[in-house]
Amino acid sequence: MATARCILVSWLAVGALGLAVMPASMVRAAEQTDPGDRPNVILCMADDQGWGDVGYNGHPRLKTPTLDTMAATGLRFTRFYAAAPVCSPTRGSVMTGRHPNRYGCFSWGYTLRPQEITVAEALKAAGYVTGHFGKWHLGPVRADSPVCPGNSGFDEWFSSPNFYENDPLMSHRGKVVQTKGESSQVTAEAALKFIRQAVSQKRPFLAVIWFGSPHSPHQAVAEDREPYKDLPPKLQHYLGEITGIDRAMGRLRGELRELGVAENTLLWYTSDNGARAPGSTGGLSGHKGNLWEGGIRVPAIIEWPARISSPRQVDVPCGTVDIYPTLSAIIGIKVPNQPQPLDGIDLLPVIDGKLTERPRPMGFWVYPAKGIRTPSAEILQAMADEQRTGSRPAASAESHPATDGIAKRYSDKDLPGHAAWIDGNYKLHRIPRKAGKVDEKLFDLAADPKEQQDLAARDPDRAGRMSQALLAWQRSVVKSLNGQDYLRP
Numbered sequence: 001m002a003t004a005r006c007i008l009v010s011w012l013a014v015g016a017l018g019l020a021v022m023p024a025s026m027v028r029a030a031e032q033t034d035p036g037d038r039p040n041v042i043l044c045m046a047d048d049q050g051w052g053d054v055g056y057n058g059h060p061r062l063k064t065p066t067l068d069t070m071a072a073t074g075l076r077f078t079r080f081y082a083a084a085p086v087c088s089p090t091r092g093s094v095m096t097g098r099h100p101n102r103y104g105c106f107s108w109g110y111t112l113r114p115q116e117i118t119v120a121e122a123l124k125a126a127g128y129v130t131g132h133f134g135k136w137h138l139g140p141v142r143a144d145s146p147v148c149p150g151n152s153g154f155d156e157w158f159s160s161p162n163f164y165e166n167d168p169l170m171s172h173r174g175k176v177v178q179t180k181g182e183s184s185q186v187t188a189e190a191a192l193k194f195i196r197q198a199v200s201q202k203r204p205f206l207a208v209i210w211f212g213s214p215h216s217p218h219q220a221v222a223e224d225r226e227p228y229k230d231l232p233p234k235l236q237h238y239l240g241e242i243t244g245i246d247r248a249m250g251r252l253r254g255e256l257r258e259l260g261v262a263e264n265t266l267l268w269y270t271s272d273n274g275a276r277a278p279g280s281t282g283g284l285s286g287h288k289g290n291l292w293e294g295g296i297r298v299p300a301i302i303e304w305p306a307r308i309s310s311p312r313q314v315d316v317p318c319g320t321v322d323i324y325p326t327l328s329a330i331i332g333i334k335v336p337n338q339p340q341p342l343d344g345i346d347l348l349p350v351i352d353g354k355l356t357e358r359p360r361p362m363g364f365w366v367y368p369a370k371g372i373r374t375p376s377a378e379i380l381q382a383m384a385d386e387q388r389t390g391s392r393p394a395a396s397a398e399s400h401p402a403t404d405g406i407a408k409r410y411s412d413k414d415l416p417g418h419a420a421w422i423d424g425n426y427k428l429h430r431i432p433r434k435a436g437k438v439d440e441k442l443f444d445l446a447a448d449p450k451e452q453q454d455l456a457a458r459d460p461d462r463a464g465r466m467s468q469a470l471l472a473w474q475r476s477v478v479k480s481l482n483g484q485d486y487l488r489p
Contacts (some may be wrong), residue, residue, distance in 0.1 A: 017181040031479070038331055039199075039304060041123070042191075042207045042252070043094065043323065046245055046299075047087060047135055047163050047215040050275020051281025053242055054303040059280060063227050063243050066250040069377045070269065070301045072369040074352060075308050079445070081319035081362060082273045083343075085289050086371065088137045088322050088459035089265050090272040091210065093209055096153065097140065097324030097344040100438075101367050102480035104406075109141040109162075109372025113406075114146045117338055119272030119324040120153025123206045126333045131156035131194040133162055134210040137374060142383065143174025154208070158190040162374040163215035167378035176384040184211050184223045184241075192255050199259050210272075211248070212376075214241035214279065220330050238278050253303075257378070264306040266330070269315055270320065285451045291420045291429065292451055307351060314350055317358050322347045339485040341476065346477040361423040363473040366418045377397045406483040421470035427451070428466040 051057060055064040056071040083093035086108045089100035096103070099314055103113040112118070120130045132149040136159040139147030149157035151172060156437040158172050166183050171191075179186045191209045198205035227243065228236040249269065249362070256262040274295040275281050275366025276288040286292020300318070302308065323346035329346040343363065349355035386392045419430045425446040431439040442456040442463045456463040479485070 002021045011195060013383075037264075038127075038204050039180070040195075040205050040207075040308065041128075042195075042209060042265060042267045042329060044209045044249065044252075044267070045091070045094070046211050046242070046269075046376055047213060048176050048273060048279060048282045048288060049242060049245075049290075049299060050279040050293065051272035051299060052280030053214070053271075053275055057282050059282075059298065061228065061231070062149060064246040066246045066253065066373045067269065067301065070249075070253075070267075070303050071316060073311050074301050076311070076313050076314050077300040077318055078313060079300075079317045080270060081296045081317065081364075082271065082298050083296075083320045083364070083407055085197075085273045085286075085291060085295035085366065087135075087215075087272045089366070091136075091138055092116075093344075094323050097321055097342040098327075098339065098475060099343045099363060099365065099482070100476050101365050102339075102343075102485065103483060106367045106369035107136070107371040108137065109149045109374045110369075111154060114151070115339065115403040117335055118153045119327060120206060120208070120325070122333050122335055123331065124153050124155065126331055128203075128204045128206045128331075129156075129198050130154045130206045130208075131158075131191065132192040132208045132210070133158050135160055135192070135212050136210070137162050141171035141174070141380075148174070158187075158195050160212060161379045161420070162376045163211070163212040164376045165217070166221060168212070169377060169384065171380060171383065176380050176387060182224070182244050184213055184244045185251070185334045187211055188248035189254050192252065193257070193354075195202055195261075196259065198355075199261055205464040209252070211245050212311060213245055214238055216276075220244060233372055235278055243360045262305065263302075266302065266304040266307075266327075268300075268302050268323065270300040272320075274298060283450060291366060291418050293427075293445070296364060299427045302351065304351070312353065316350050316356060317362060317424070318350065319345055319362055320363070326351075339480070341480075341485075357424065359472075361421055361469060363419070363421055363470060365419040365474060365475075365477065366417045395457060410477040410481050415471070415474045415478075418489050419470055421466050421473070423466055423469070426462065426466065428456075428463060428470060430467065432469055443465070 030171040042299050052059055054067050055062050055263045056068045082090040084090045084100055088110050089105045092100040092112055096116050103116050130153055132154040136149055139145055139160050140209045141148055141159045148161050157171050160170055164183055167180050168183055169178055218241050220235035220237045224240035224243040225236040229241045256265055274288050274386040281294030284294035286294035288295055324342045325342055329348050418446045421428045425444055427443050427445050429441040440456050441454045
């Protein structure tokens, strides 16, 4: 048991949590309820956990007792979608409520734009104390970066540039520290230190907890491999990492109850994209990296006992783009200068059981762009060496697109890359081929969740309507990409 118990270094003895207030013109509370009625918010995200990588979705071997309990007692989504089939873009969608292509976060290793307003900034201005813990992957974790967690709305942060393994180096507000323990436990304990302090100060909090597992390379500790000792080593490590996340979630939930804040804490768990081998899509087609269901449909659960008093299953299509607008509605905040449009919707009517159909479709688009190498251990070791010597080398392991300007102009005529449009039970794929040709495939996900029966030829009217709507949305995304959303009258 001791192998999985995490021991953190002395950074955890942090001082008072500061709240840097943004200009009043940026965010305001609108007819807010009593601050004591506002929920605490915890947003948890796994790294590459597929739809089938939980016990409650039928995995034959995986042990996820905490997540299974959450699914059995809270709000369980059956059709929850990551905004993108890879990590950085989906994480950007959580932060902004917008499709990541709108601000050029095309693939893994890409960043936010400083012009975007994040959910952390919005909640912070509404009186919440905010913290980020774990994988960031939306920019550097140097304190002087315009897109580090600290400059993206987080008061406290204990972050890694990308995925990380056991005994990880982490950046505590820009200073590298060495930790000891299983990676998910290290992350949860860091978050709990922050949560305890917020509770002691009687302040509502936002804790964003982004685990580094089960991303490869899979390095589960012995305790978490034990339930799978009869399986091949590769599977032992993969499943063991998810069991490690599950135990960390159990630790988190238990502490919330000990602190007496579980009742009015909104705890949201999901993954950043679908599975890659040896993970499970639960039989869905595709995998991490593409827009078939296996690449973007992910596990998702909300626990909020004060509002969700009995377990329910939600079949309405929902996604990571909905997190920001939902929290904004719950807390009652308005952002006058919020870049528009938001792609997400307020899911509070879904949470309350009053909405059974999504009022507008969901768009997806993989813009063809290579990911950017972001090796956490290498980057953090370089930062630690700089701190020790007091010098910063000219070259760094980090490489990111420019975040201080919008230099490139994109055409709304040429729309490269696979795109998809989900409208109710129907999903249209638009796949450009060579010589300007485009394949369009239509599926009824209610009858055919594995996307095997193309209905485009049998239902040309529906396919045509959805195709036009998808193209209009893509052109809207290009306008955002070119900076139109930041222009003020």
